[in-house]
Amino acid sequence: MKAVIFDMDGVIIDSEPIYNKIHADMLREFGITEFLDCPEDYTGMTSMSVFTKTRELYQLKQTIAEIAAYQRDIIIREIKKLDDEPITGIRELLASLKKHKIKTAIASSSERLFINTVVDKFGLHDYFDVIVSGDDIENSKPAPDIFLKAAHLLCVEPANCLVIEDSKSGTIAAKAAAMKCVGFANPNSGKQDLSQADKIISSIHEINILEYIKTLNFK
Incomplete structure (x- = not known):
């Protein structure tokens, strides 16, 4: 990975x-x-x-x-005007990835203006190497375009990328891009079919990067 x-x-x-x-x-x-x-x-x-x-x-x-x-x-x-923090476990996961020198990207179907507003709100700019928005692609998820573009900008082969997604269309897109995928079962995202994901979690805290490197068969 x-x-x-x-x-x-x-x-x-x-x-x-x-x-x-x-x-x-x-x-x-x-x-x-x-x-x-x-x-x-x-x-x-x-x-x-x-x-x-x-x-x-x-x-x-x-x-x-x-x-x-x-x-x-x-x-x-x-x-x-939100008082909320990012989803529980995100700050710790980003810090862990930075510590292990693993590159990071946001690949979101939202407009870049929305993404920048969120990243600014939570002070996360230093944690992401690349941001790809829905404005940057022609075909939205479940097409793999957004993830392939993120991998290209990161200079990383798709087979060495892990995607974290909460939607059916996102997990399909990740697998279509030949990437590993963790499906986050966020109850507020509705009843999403995450069966395409390699692993399904109910909390971001469940993500163990070192374990995934060993068990998800990255090239």
Whole structure:
């Protein structure tokens, strides 16, 4: 193992409840009272993919740009005023990776502005070598593009990368990229099928990097 690639939403920050509330509030603001979608359907998708799907599903008259602007301002404001820390165990894991000189990246379908807001909020910039956002790729998860781009920027072969994901689409993307994957069963991410992952955990504290190097058969 030469690199660990982190998803952000649901892995570094427990943001899914925030996104879900803002999504519902936005639909009500736009006059939608009967919801046809399920929040976990969007987990792992890029922001623009979510906005496009939402607009089509509800036949909204607002443009995608208007939907994006509405959500962007509120999400950033909500993240900045959070009192929460990163998900339990993340700071310790990042410190351990730094100690063992293992490269790190964030590969998140969120917009770069959201990612930078989270990293700034928690003071984590020094822990990540590379950040790849949904803005940087053409195909969102479950396509492997975002993880392959992160590996390329890290100058690490995919077979030597470990991905930490909380979504079905993310675990599929990681395996499609020929990477090892740990599925984090975050209850706030909805009922995600993590069966594609090499290991499934219920706490970030369960991740043992030295053990994984020995047991997950990295090249």
